[in-house]
Amino acid sequence: MYSNPIVIEAKGAEGVRVENQAGLKVDKSGYAVISGSTAYMRNRVALRAEDIGQNVNIDDPVISDIVPTKYAVVKVKFDVRSGQSVLTTLSFNGKTVTTGASVIDIKTQKNVGLVGLNGQAFLSGVSSGQTLLVKWGEDTTEQCQLTLPTLSNRQTGYDEINVSCTAVGAH
Incomplete structure (x- = not known):
C-alpha cells in the first residue's frame, strides 16, 4: 500500500x-x-x-x-x-411560489435554497442587496427574480421576511 x-x-x-x-x-x-x-x-x-x-x-x-x-x-x-440565513416567504404575481422551485444566486449560479410549502424557502449564505433567481421551470414565465432587502446581520438565528418576485428581465 x-x-x-x-x-x-x-x-x-x-x-x-x-x-x-x-x-x-x-x-x-x-x-x-x-x-x-x-x-x-x-x-x-x-x-x-x-x-x-x-x-x-x-x-x-x-x-x-x-x-x-x-x-x-x-x-x-x-x-x-458565508453569509446570513433567511427564512423567506416568496410570492410572484400575488401567489406563493411553487413548491420545489430553486433559489439561485444570479452572480455565482449556486443554489442558496429550495422553496417548500406555502412559498417558504430557507436561504443560506446570502447578504443584503443580493439578487436571486427563483426557478420552477426552464421557460422565463416559470422564473422570477428578487433583490434581498437589508438584513439584520445577526450572529445567531435568522431573519424572517416576505418578498415579492418580479418577472425575469423586469428588474
Whole structure:
C-alpha cells in the first residue's frame, strides 16, 4: 500500500475539524492536508458539521470515495458559502411560489435554497442587496427574480421576511 496526501480546500471554514484526523483543522488560509490516505482504496473525507459556524454553509461536508492512484496528491474542494440565513416567504404575481422551485444566486449560479410549502424557502449564505433567481421551470414565465432587502446581520438565528418576485428581465 502507498500513502498519499489529500489536500482539502475549504476557504471560509477556518477552524473546522477534519473527521477522523486527530487535531487536524482547516487553517486560516482555508486548507488542511490529510497524510496517510491509501492508494487504490476508497478514502472518506469529511468536515465535522458541528464545527461549522452559524453564518457558514457547506453544501456537502462529506466527500467519500476518493481513490488516489499510486503517489498521487489529491485535492478535494468543499463549496463553502458565508453569509446570513433567511427564512423567506416568496410570492410572484400575488401567489406563493411553487413548491420545489430553486433559489439561485444570479452572480455565482449556486443554489442558496429550495422553496417548500406555502412559498417558504430557507436561504443560506446570502447578504443584503443580493439578487436571486427563483426557478420552477426552464421557460422565463416559470422564473422570477428578487433583490434581498437589508438584513439584520445577526450572529445567531435568522431573519424572517416576505418578498415579492418580479418577472425575469423586469428588474
